[in-house]
Each structure stands twice: as C-alpha cells, then as structure tokens.
Amino acid sequence: MMREQPQEEGAEPRISEKDQYGESSDSDDGGGGVNEFKAVFKRYKKRRPWPDFSDVIDIKTSPLLQSRLVFSSPNEISPEKAELAENLGLIHPSEWRVYSFPDRIGLYLLPGLLKKQNSGMWLKRAFSYAKPPNITNLTIHGKDVETDPSLLTKALRWTTLGVEYDWNTKKYPENGRPVPDELFQLGNLISNSLKLGDMRPDATILNYYPPKSALSPHVDKSERSNAPLISMSLGQTAVYLSGALSLSEPPIPLWLSNGDFLIMHGEQRLVYHAIPCIGPKVKPVHFDKDEQSPMISDYLNCSRINFTIRQVNP
Ligand SMILES: O=C(O)CCC(=O)C(=O)O
C-alpha cells in the first residue's frame, strides 16, 4: 500500500498536499488532466448544505446491477466452511450474494455478510487490536477507548496489524507478527469462496471513522503480492468512491453499510478510492442498546470502522 496518512477531522483533503507520487496533487490526475475524482470527493464531503445523495448506488436496490449466489450448489458448502462462517459471525454461506460491476472487473461487493448481532463482537476486537504491541494512534496519550470514549469522536484513527505499514516511509517492512487468526481465516475464506486464490493474509489496517471524518483518494499499491484486498465495514454507512487508474476518471459512489464486504482484485486492486463521508445523518443504521457495554451500541450508532485484510508478501 502506498497512500498518504489518513487526514484528521476538519483538515482539508490531503490530496491537495502530497500524494503517492510525492508531488502537489491539486492538478494531478495521474496523467496531466482534470482531477474529476477530487471534484466528486469534495462534493460528497460537504456538509453545509448536505449534498444530494440520490446518485449514490445502493447495491441492494439498484436496478443496474445483477447479483449471484456465491455458492450456487449446496455441495460447494462443506460443514467445515459453514461452521467457519458461523464462528466468524457471518451469515450462512448459502445466503451469500456477490455483486459485480460491468465496467469494474475485479471489484466485488458482498452486502450484509456479517450478521448484525455480531457487529459488537467485531467492534470489541477492533478496539482490542489497538493495543501494544500493535501500532495505533487510537490510544495516543496513554488513554484507552473504554475509559475515554471521547477519543473516538475526535479524528480519523488507525491501527496496523501483522506486517505493519509504515506511514512515514510508505512501505511495509519485510516481516511482522502473524495477523490474528480470525482475520486470517476471514480473508482466506472469502478469497477462496470467490475463487480469487488461496490468500494468506499477513497484514490488516483498521480505520476508525468518527462522524465527520473522511479518507482521501489514494491507491493501495505497496503490497508485494497480487492477492485481493478484502474490506469489511462496521457501524454507520459511508459513501465509498470507486475510481479508476487515473484521477481524471470520475468515480462511482456506493453506499457501504454495516457488515458489507468489498473486494478489490486484479485490475481493481490498483484503482483510486476514497471515503468522502460517514452517514449517520444521511443513511443511518440503528443498533439496539448494548446493556453490557452501552459504549458499543453508541459507537456503532454514530461512527464507522473499516478493516482491510491484506497480503503483503507473496
Ligand atoms: O474505509 C474504507 O472503506 C476504505 C479504507 C481504505 O481504502 C484503506 O484502508 O486503504
């Protein structure tokens, strides 16, 4: 992966400063033309007034897109696979549907794969990963999200796992600790199920998005393998912009909701993408109060977390 460090809340999109080419990107389209991507990013990032979201594709209701079952025959679903999906908090594999995009070969969306009632379990994991020896800026100043939930509302934060991406050098080191088992299994199960190869995840980046945050346009191209990039969304819905190899191409906007998985593979592995806005006010998902830990439901009701499961080394 090679991208700018996620911007802080309230900051201007980092795209106007430095991009992965190390030059001012105000006019950068990756090829010397108009930056169509940036114009769309800015439009959806605006809050006063809120933009018109009617063009954002809702995969479940879009008449433009066709879906198919991931496993068309029950014989393809072994008891072990079904059990693994259950243990990971996913719906039964016989219900998995995959959406593909006619002009984006290698981009797949599997909506609602994670059962809503298991969102809290993954949220707790997302916070527990943000502890030493993993590297994070979520618990800066020695504070902990359990004791100081206000940490979660301030700015976009991240945690790196496994072979940990270095935001300064924009490179991955040669090796790292193994990623937690559940992330390895999740990435491997989805890659195999979509017949994208036997992925061996060795890295994950988590982004913690408070309501007003955004993630600038970037390409993830520092990984050294051709394995897919598997992303899981938790909490509030976001607008996701799926672009092309150049910033001169306008992106398509999609809603990404709790439990959705987006997979980038092949040519789509190297396209520009961004999150211009998180949508509690726009397209809220409601989570019932978690009696044991109200912080969990409060968080899911206002913020978003994204996991990107990656394979850095071939
Ligand atoms: O939050 C998302 O859906 C995208 C995250 C992303 O692009 C990244 O972590 O590289």
Ligand SMILES: [Fe+2]
């Ligand atoms: Fe990315």
